[in-house]
Amino acid sequence: xxxxxxxxxxxxxxxxxxxxxxxxxxxxxxxxxxxRSAMTRxxxxxxxxxxxxxxxxxxxxxxxxxxGIYAMAGLAFEMCRERQIAVTSPVxxxxxxxxAPGLVVEVVPGIPALSSGAALLGAPLxxxxxxxxxxxxxxxxxxxxxxxxxxAVADFVVVIYNPRSRRRKDQLAKTQKILLKxxxxxxxxxxxxxxxxxxxxxxxxxxxxxxxxxxxxxxxxFVGSSSSFQYLDFMVTPRGxxxxxxxxx
Numbered sequence: 001x002x003x004x005x006x007x008x009x010x011x012x013x014x015x016x017x018x019x020x021x022x023x024x025x026x027x028x029x030x031x032x033x034x035x036r037s038a039m040t041r042x043x044x045x046x047x048x049x050x051x052x053x054x055x056x057x058x059x060x061x062x063x064x065x066x067x068g069i070y071a072m073a074g075l076a077f078e079m080c081r082e083r084q085i086a087v088t089s090p091v092x093x094x095x096x097x098x099x100a101p102g103l104v105v106e107v108v109p110g111i112p113a114l115s116s117g118a119a120l121l122g123a124p125l126x127x128x129x130x131x132x133x134x135x136x137x138x139x140x141x142x143x144x145x146x147x148x149x150x151x152a153v154a155d156f157v158v159v160i161y162n163p164r165s166r167r168r169k170d171q172l173a174k175t176q177k178i179l180l181k182x183x184x185x186x187x188x189x190x191x192x193x194x195x196x197x198x199x200x201x202x203x204x205x206x207x208x209x210x211x212x213x214x215x216x217x218x219x220x221x222f223v224g225s226s227s228s229f230q231y232l233d234f235m236v237t238p239r240g241x242x243x244x245x246x247x248x249x
Contacts, residue, residue: 001025005108008060016049017062018042024197025062033057040137046075050085053103066110070133070161073107080105113220114159117192120202122234124190124222129157129237134164134171141171148175152182157228157237160221172221173211179223183207188230190222191215204235 009015009028016035017025035052037045049061063071080087086102118125130151134144151158158179163172179187185208193201193216205213207223215221228237241247 002109002111005110008106008108009062012058012060014049014052014057014059015062016045016052016059018045021062021064024064035059042072042075043079046072046079050076050079050083050103054085063110064113065116066112067107068109069112069114069131076105113161113192113195114222116195117190117202117220117222120192120195120200121190121204121222122231122236124157124224124228124235124237125159126239127157127225127227127237129159129225130154131159131161133161134168134175135162136168136171144171145174145178148178152179155182155225157225158223160223162217163215163219163221165217172213172215176207176210179207183223183226187226188224188228188235189213190224190235191219192222193219195220204230204233 006028009025012032014033014035015022015025015029019036019038022029022034022036033052035045035048037048046061049059053059061067061072061076063073065071067073077087080103087105088102090104090106114125114129114131130147132144132147132151133139136144148158160172160175163175185206187207189205189207189210191201191203191205191213193199195202203213210221210223213221222235224235225237228235230236
């Protein structure tokens, strides 16, 4: 967590978030008003946070990783637009808000799982990569599959969020099947669960074995490109220096 995020949690009156995320920061928010809800209750949670802020309270709407990556920042802005709430940044951009109820909204950057997981693996994202979520709650599987195919054809490293849940059992295997049309079965795949949290687990497996890997909603999967390699316990995607420079000097 960034220093700014710590400061914001210390300063606000209210903290709103998914039950699991509230528990993760519980020691930092003791004594504050808490708005909490279960998974799939995102709209209700964000609405409650907006209402709280409109009443004059400083409210932090929290997410894991970064709030702008598969998280709540976008939904908060969407709901403000639908409710015609004027939103301004704490850093003025020179625009004047419309004549409507207004909020000052700061999106505090976090450390996304693709960054924390990559650091634990070594350097899998040193070259171009694509990030795809396998969750089909809001995006049809057919759309997700087309994106996986496009990323595979383009030889991106593919970072997979939400690889498996209690309801979604076979989408990771379907993803593996698509990728194997364009990647060698021995392509390294980094698997990181709960990066920098209790229960952290870091593994590297071959793409042909990905379907059998133990993953859940707190796991991020890094599928290498055709140039990615495993060196000792690390996964690396070269940037291309070896083609231009003497790497042994």
